[in-house]
Amino acid sequence: MAEVVTLGECLIALVASATGPLTEATTFERHVAGAEANVAVGLARLGHSVEYAGRVGADGFGTTILRKLRGEGVGVSALRVDPTASTGIMVRERRALGPAQVLYYRAGSAGSMLALEDVDGAAPLFEGARWLHVTGITPALSASARAAVERAAEHARAAGMTVSLDLNFRRRLWSEADAAPVFRTLAASADVVFGDADEAVVALGLPADTPAEKLARGLVGLGAATAVIKTGADGAVAATRDGIVVRSPALPVRQVVDPVGAGDAFAAGFIAATLEGQHLETAMRTGNACGAAALSALGDMTGLPDRAELDRLLAAPSLDTLR
Numbered sequence: 001m002a003e004v005v006t007l008g009e010c011l012i013a014l015v016a017s018a019t020g021p022l023t024e025a026t027t028f029e030r031h032v033a034g035a036e037a038n039v040a041v042g043l044a045r046l047g048h049s050v051e052y053a054g055r056v057g058a059d060g061f062g063t064t065i066l067r068k069l070r071g072e073g074v075g076v077s078a079l080r081v082d083p084t085a086s087t088g089i090m091v092r093e094r095r096a097l098g099p100a101q102v103l104y105y106r107a108g109s110a111g112s113m114l115a116l117e118d119v120d121g122a123a124p125l126f127e128g129a130r131w132l133h134v135t136g137i138t139p140a141l142s143a144s145a146r147a148a149v150e151r152a153a154e155h156a157r158a159a160g161m162t163v164s165l166d167l168n169f170r171r172r173l174w175s176e177a178d179a180a181p182v183f184r185t186l187a188a189s190a191d192v193v194f195g196d197a198d199e200a201v202v203a204l205g206l207p208a209d210t211p212a213e214k215l216a217r218g219l220v221g222l223g224a225a226t227a228v229i230k231t232g233a234d235g236a237v238a239a240t241r242d243g244i245v246v247r248s249p250a251l252p253v254r255q256v257v258d259p260v261g262a263g264d265a266f267a268a269g270f271i272a273a274t275l276e277g278q279h280l281e282t283a284m285r286t287g288n289a290c291g292a293a294a295l296s297a298l299g300d301m302t303g304l305p306d307r308a309e310l311d312r313l314l315a316a317p318s319l320d321t322l323r
Helices: 035-045 060-071 116-121 143-158 176-188 197-204 212-221 262-275 280-295 307-315
Strands: 004-007 011-019 028-033 050-057 075-082 089-094 102-105 131-135 162-166 192-196 226-230 236-240 245-248
Touching: 004 035, 004 143, 011 060, 028 035, 028 060, 035 050, 035 060, 035 131, 035 262, 050 060, 050 116, 060 075, 075 116, 116 143, 131 143, 131 262, 143 162, 143 176, 162 262, 176 197, 192 197, 192 212, 192 262, 197 212, 197 226, 212 226, 212 236, 226 262, 226 280, 236 280, 245 280, 262 280, 280 307
Parallel strands: 004 050, 004 131, 011 089, 050 075, 131 162, 162 192, 192 226
Antiparallel strands: 011 028, 089 102, 226 236, 236 245
16 A cells, blocks of 8 residues: 555646747757656655556557656556546746746646546545645646545545645646635645745735745644745745744755756655654755755756665755765
């Protein structure tokens, strides 16, 4: 039996090979992407057993995803091949200055067809599992996908599992007004909530300049036992229902190669450390180390560390070379 269950849309990312505007990009590198799949792979590399539920198309990209997840040791018994829809695609540029443009080609994709029957069919995976991880991306894809995420949380609660939610707000998928009530509903059924300041502001309806600690406390107020606000180069801030506040500095990163996927890497590290019985401070530090590793490589999954790499980062985070 797997320790962790997660579900969502796994898609193909076509990332520009060279830095610059998308209008000038001529070659792209293909990567497997998707927030929940990133977390699944991150946990598997750290030695934890994970099952991933979802749908891919009956096409070459769907086969790529299945092979990638299997190769990483992620269970795919609940990842269906849907012959009626294609695998979703994301295209993004690489920027040295300012945010990178991202284009989605996922409307009507196989992943967006995730439905109650997929989750109910995967119910045996919840028996004996310890943790469910979901994000705010999948509920934005379709009404059926939102219902599937909510049903997964119900199964997890019935099985006595810990539930984590990464808000992962995507403005290209839905508006703040549509996302906010869904975030609040999901946060109320979660034990751990992750998000950055912008995402927490959307969920809570607070001003953009609200301090991270207040945002974390606000998410706890929605029902979570622990809330973590990721603050980029400053690290992360966590608050708990017991009134504890933990600030954890980021690991130094000499060059940010690709910022996409760092939040998922943080979640994987945090969940792994918590499953291993570590205290909140250690879970935060582990999450920051995994996030830093993800920043240093191109692609959502490329930089996710294995256990040996994580141990090196935690032992000597500021050294240039291990001799």
